[in-house]
Amino acid sequence: MIRRIDHVAIVVKDIEAALKVYRDALGLSLGHIQTIPEQDVKIAFLPTGDSEIELLEPINPDSGVAKFLAKRGEGVHHICLEVDDLETTLAELAASGVELIDREPRQGAYGRVAFIHPKGAHGVLIELLERT
Amino acid sequence: MIRRIDHVAIVVKDIEAALKVYRDALGLSLGHIQTIPEQDVKIAFLPTGDSEIELLEPINPDSGVAKFLAKRGEGVHHICLEVDDLETTLAELAASGVELIDREPRQGAYGRVAFIHPKGAHGVLIELLERT
Numbered sequence: 073m074i075r076r077i078d079h080v081a082i083v084v085k086d087i088e089a090a091l092k093v094y095r096d097a098l099g100l101s102l103g104h105i106q107t108i109p110e111q112d113v114k115i116a117f118l119p120t121g122d123s124e125i126e127l128l129e130p131i132n133p134d135s136g137v138a139k140f141l142a143k144r145g146e147g148v149h150h151i152c153l154e155v156d157d158l159e160t161t162l163a164e165l166a167a168s169g170v171e172l173i174d175r176e177p178r179q180g181a182y183g184r185v186a187f188i189h190p191k192g193a194h195g196v197l198i199e200l201l202e203r204t
Numbered sequence: 205m206i207r208r209i210d211h212v213a214i215v216v217k218d219i220e221a222a223l224k225v226y227r228d229a230l231g232l233s234l235g236h237i238q239t240i241p242e243q244d245v246k247i248a249f250l251p252t253g254d255s256e257i258e259l260l261e262p263i264n265p266d267s268g269v270a271k272f273l274a275k276r277g278e279g280v281h282h283i284c285l286e287v288d289d290l291e292t293t294l295a296e297l298a299a300s301g302v303e304l305i306d307r308e309p310r311q312g313a314y315g316r317v318a319f320i321h322p323k324g325a326h327g328v329l330i331e332l333l334e335r336t
Contacts, residue, residue, distance in 0.1 A: 080283060097296050100206050121208025123253065190279070194221075
């Protein structure tokens with residue numbers, strides 16, 4: 073049902089500063105950098121194995137990601153798990169009483185997505201992605 | 205140089221409670237549960253794709269993991285990246301001025317490991333693992 077860790081997203085103040093560590097010192101490859109205005113972020117995609125590390129830089133101080141950064145500082149923002157069947161997974165989570173942010177799938181950049189609330193997943197914001 | 209995300213480790217108060225979400229509701233497979241006294245943790249290993257999600261439950265209230273849990277609550281504890289050559293990676297990180305916890309590799313359960321300080325990796329505790 074869960075295929076893999078699609079990506080781990082790390083919120084940072086400045087992508088260029090973070091790339092000095094993650095790309096230049098650690099040696100991860102930078103795929104590309106993309107600004108996604110509807111998500112209020114600029115993202116650097118660093119593929120590794122069959123997953124990616126994503127560096128998120130907020131571009132709008134009123135966005136959820138910017139508020140997360142202001143409150144908690146830099147660090148892991150969410151983990152994305154690729155699922156086979158998002159509706160079935162959401163139904164099983166809801167039946168188990170797991171607190172969800174999205175009870176229904178919504179359209180993301182690469183497929184349908186839904187988020188589990190950190191209160192439901194022992195402190196971790198989890199994105200579920202069904203690629204289309 | 206970085207092969208993949210080896211695992212994402214999530215610190216939890218109670219592995220059995222966390223398994224109700226991660227195994228029973230999300231559908232991840234439980235590989236095994238192991239107590240590692242020298243690391244002061246019990247770990248549930250949940251393989252997915254070419255990575256694992258690990259649930260860490262502290263077994264000693266004086267340990268670093270227990271203090272992390274007490275201070276920050278449940279959530280992502282660290283990300284482990286598998287590297288080809290740990291000494292070279294550590295040398296490059298040190299040359300770049302990245303703050304390290306371990307300047308030299310030490311022996312872990314599955315190979316040689318070293319940790320990057322969260323201050324050096326934009327808020328993320330990163331374990332580097334060279335499997336042997």
